[in-house]
Amino acid sequence: MFALPIRRTPWRPRHLRWVMQDMAGVARQPEQDHRTHLRATLEWLCRAQDASRDSGASGCVAAGFGFGPGWLPASADATGRLIETLLPAATYLAWPLLEDRARAMLEALLAQTDEASPGRIHGLIAGHAQLGHGESLARAVCSAHALAETTMATAAQHAQAAHALAAVGSLAGLPDLLDAARHNLGRLLARQTPCGWFPDTAGPVSTAMLAGVLRNLIETARLLGDSCAWQAASKVAHGMRGQMREDGRLAGAFDDGWMPAAPHVCVGGLAQLAGCFLRLAQLTQDAGWRDPAWRALAWIKRSQRTEGDDLALRDALPSAVPIWAGPAAFSFDALNAKYFVDALMMDMVGIVIPPEVQKVEPA
Structure with missing residues (x-):
């Protein structure tokens, strides 16, 4: 821990307190009901959006918070992905200000130049499907065409592209985007062992990347009706479920053969995986997927500190547990919170995230 560069070393008392608590033992916070953790996490996300407003990126959400840099710059990718999260939360919690925040996020995306960002595309889709914004779908199509022309280098990139392209292609009825989605899906499946x-570019693969690939595989398989993608998703899901401990803990990275390759827990990956298991339970009607999701959510709850005066740290989800471990040491990613919120709501009220949208048959 102490060999880390000084820029990443926690030197403030509040940071040292977190480190000392993790040294004494992890996942020891009080576990409360879903609704309490849901509201707390959403309040932190609101603060992440406010942090970007204060820095001049009104409407966007900070990518996260770090012990050294403080609030990170605004992220279009995180902003886009959070729209589909805040809108159902506004309805379920009767919290209309969350819808106002989601609309501000959408306006921020629309003010940007169209680019090949899967997260931004999903935000524009949510703007069309959930808010009925007239311009959103056309802008999503423009960004999707840019994405289709982008060269992908990793499994994660192929997975994200396949999902985003399949979603826009299905929604807009555009065969060229559906073909591009199938191309990326094929390249992704060719990499599976x-x-x-x-595999990733080098070394063990993080749980966050593997869970992200699984999430995108599930949704792409559904959108394209691709049986090979379903089989690939099933292999990932069963492999990761088999590595989860009874208390919900999961290694932060894996090598081929599902060999654990990191002693820490990747909280964002675990949260995303919980959502994947719940999505599989919805799609397959197999209640057996709910148990590992519940174990994962319980472990994350015990890693969330919901008390304290520091509003940047209270209710935040660390990217790694213990806090000093892994490539995302001493950080709190906004997408960790997004996937935790998604899974909590999916379990509480059975909603679907990302929302299922009506397909348009290509002409």
Whole structure:
């Protein structure tokens, strides 16, 4: 821990307190009901959006918070992905200001130049499907065409592109985007090893990347009706479920053969995986997927500190547990919170995130 560069070393008392608590033991916070953790996490996301407003990026959401840099710059990708999260939360919690925040996020995306950002595309889709914004779909199509022309280098990039392109292509009825989605899906499936694992550019693969690939595979398989994608998703899901401990803990990275390759827990990956398990329970009607989701959510709850005077740290979800471990040490990612909120709502009220949208058959 102490060999880390000084820029990443926690030197403030509040940061040292977090480190000392993790040294004494992890996942020891009080576990409360879903609604309490849901509201707390959403309040932190509101603060992340306010932090970007204060820095001049009104409407956007900060990518996260770090012990060294403080609030990070605004992220179009995180902003886009959070729209589909805040809108159902506004309805479920009777919290209309969350819808106002989601609308501000959408306006911020629309003010930007169209680019090949999967997260931004999903935000524009949510603006069309959930807010009925007239311009959103056309802008999503423009960004999707830019994405289709982008060269992908990793499994995660192919997975994100396949999902975003399939979503826009299905919604707008555009065969060229559906073909581009199938192309990226094919490139992704070609990388999968027999056990279901996917390689990255080097070394062990983070749980966050593997869970992200799984999430995108599930939705792409549904949108395209692709049986090979379903089989690939099933291999990933079964492999990761088999590595989860009874208390919900999961290694932060894996090598081929689902060999644990990191002693820490990747909280964002675990939260996203919980959502994947709940989505599989919805799609397959197999209640067996709910148990690992519940175990994962319980472990994350015990890692969330919901008390304290520091509003940047209170209710935040650390990217790694213990806090000093892994490539995202001493940080709190906005997408960690997004995927935790998604999974909590999916379990509480059975909603679908991302929302299922009506397909348009290509002409």
